[in-house]
Amino acid sequence: MPIKFPFSKNKKQTINRTLGLDYDHIPKHVAIIMDGNGRWAKNRGMPRIAGHKEGMSVVKKIVRHASDLGVEILTLYAFSTENWKRPKNEVDFLMKLPVDFLGTYLPELIERNVQVQTIGDVTLLPAHTQKAIKDAVEKTSTNDGLILNFALNYGSRYEMVHAVKEIAENVEKGTISAEDVTEEMFTSHLYTSKLLEPDLLIRTSGEQRLSNFLLWQLAYSEFWFTEVFWPDFDESHFEKALYDYQNRKRRYGGI
Ligand code: V07
Numbered sequence: 001m002p003i004k005f006p007f008s009k010n011k012k013q014t015i016n017r018t019l020g021l022d023y024d025h026i027p028k029h030v031a032i033i034m035d036g037n038g039r040w041a042k043n044r045g046m047p048r049i050a051g052h053k054e055g056m057s058v059v060k061k062i063v064r065h066a067s068d069l070g071v072e073i074l075t076l077y078a079f080s081t082e083n084w085k086r087p088k089n090e091v092d093f094l095m096k097l098p099v100d101f102l103g104t105y106l107p108e109l110i111e112r113n114v115q116v117q118t119i120g121d122v123t124l125l126p127a128h129t130q131k132a133i134k135d136a137v138e139k140t141s142t143n144d145g146l147i148l149n150f151a152l153n154y155g156s157r158y159e160m161v162h163a164v165k166e167i168a169e170n171v172e173k174g175t176i177s178a179e180d181v182t183e184e185m186f187t188s189h190l191y192t193s194k195l196l197e198p199d200l201l202i203r204t205s206g207e208q209r210l211s212n213f214l215l216w217q218l219a220y221s222e223f224w225f226t227e228v229f230w231p232d233f234d235e236s237h238f239e240k241a242l243y244d245y246q247n248r249k250r251r252y253g254g255i
Contacts, residue, residue, distance in 0.1 A: 021243045027199035029073040030066065030242075031221070033213055034059070036205025036229030049093040054231035056097050060105055065235045067112050067146040069242070073195055074148055075119070077213050081155030095125060098150070099132040106136055113145030119191035120154030149195065156215040163189035192217055200245045202238075204230045222248055 034055055041051030059076060066074045079094060086094075102109075109116065116136040123130070133152070166189050170176045176185075187193065198214065198221045206227045210218065224241045226233070 019239055019243050021239050022246055023069065025246055025249075026070050027242060027245055028071070029075065029196045029198045029200075030071055031075040031077070031198040031201045031214060031218070032062070033077045033201070033203040033207075033211065034230040034233075035203055035207055037231055039205060040229040040231040048090055051229075051231055052090075052094060052097060056101055058231055058233055059101065061234065062238055063109075063114070063146070063148055064112075065238055067114060069239075071146060073198075074146060075151060075195075075198065075214070076149070077151045077154065077211075079120075079152045079154070080212060081120075081153055081158055082212065084153075095129045098129050098152075102132045102136045106139065109136070109140060109148065110143070113143045114140060115143040115145065115147050116140045117147055117149045118152050119149060119159075120152045121158075122152055124153050147195070151213070154191070155212045156210075157212055159191055160186075160216060187216070190216065197221065200224060200241065202226070202241050204228055204233050 037051035037055040038048040039051070040054065041048050044050075063074065078097075083094070084091060116133075118133060118137065122133060125133075133150075163186055167176075167181055167185065171178055171181075192214070197217045197219070201210075201214075201218055201221050201223050203209075203223070203225050206225070208223075208225050222245050224244055226237060226241075228237055
């Protein structure tokens with residue numbers, strides 16, 4: 001197999017001198033609630049959409065860093081099922097961000113061997129948004145580096161009800177019986193069925209809630225919160241989250 005230098009996660013690395021981050025024990029799946037974009041803009045007397053735009057640049061920065069560190073899956077909460085309630089101009093702007101992002105950044109994602117995936121019901125997004133995402137998913141489908149997983153029109157309760165409906169249909173058809181329903185089967189009906197569960201959840205901007213994000217999948221994950229608004233979040237904050245994660249594991253992880 002070719003070595004994908006300089007983005008290989010197999011190169012032997014030492015401990016980060018300033019922080020003590022252990023590059024050999026990077027969490028495999030990191031999930032992020034990228035909160036505080038609107039408040040960041042408001043504090044600067046700017047419209048909320050300016051915060052979203054700045055937040056998008058931070059996504060690029062963190063994707064680069066996660067891929068350099070050898071994170072296997074990065075799940076980003078980009079748009080929730082509740083976000084449709086926002087003003088129309090804001091929703092319209094948000095729906096242009098995937099197009100904008102991929103228009104400038106898809107070549108680098110391909111270069112970095114990143115695979116783009118989504119969770120949530122993308123069929124309800126505008127056609128131009130769906131088209132850009134579908135194109136990126138297709139063009140990166142054979143990549144085997146970082147899985148960049150965008151949660152778009154995602155809601156965890158909806159996801160679970162959807163799973164229950166599918167299982168109930170199988171019971172009705174008689175292909176399975178109620179006794180056959182297990183945690184593993186339920187998990188296999190979620191959007192995340194092919195992914196590992198997150199090791200670490202990061203939420204920015206001081207809120208300490210799950211807001212309908214991956215309720216089932218986060219059952220055993222470590223949570224890390226920061227007051228920093230998403231547009232101010234950078235590589236050093238990301239590394240601090242990973243460092244704290246590693247130290248929690250060292251303290252409570254058993255042998
Ligand atoms: C969005 C920027 C980040 C802060 C949080 C909300 C605003 C990147 C994407 C994206 C999505 C799919 C894709 C490529 C890029 C995105 C939305 C909002 C809706 F294939 N950032 N970003 N999508 N924000």
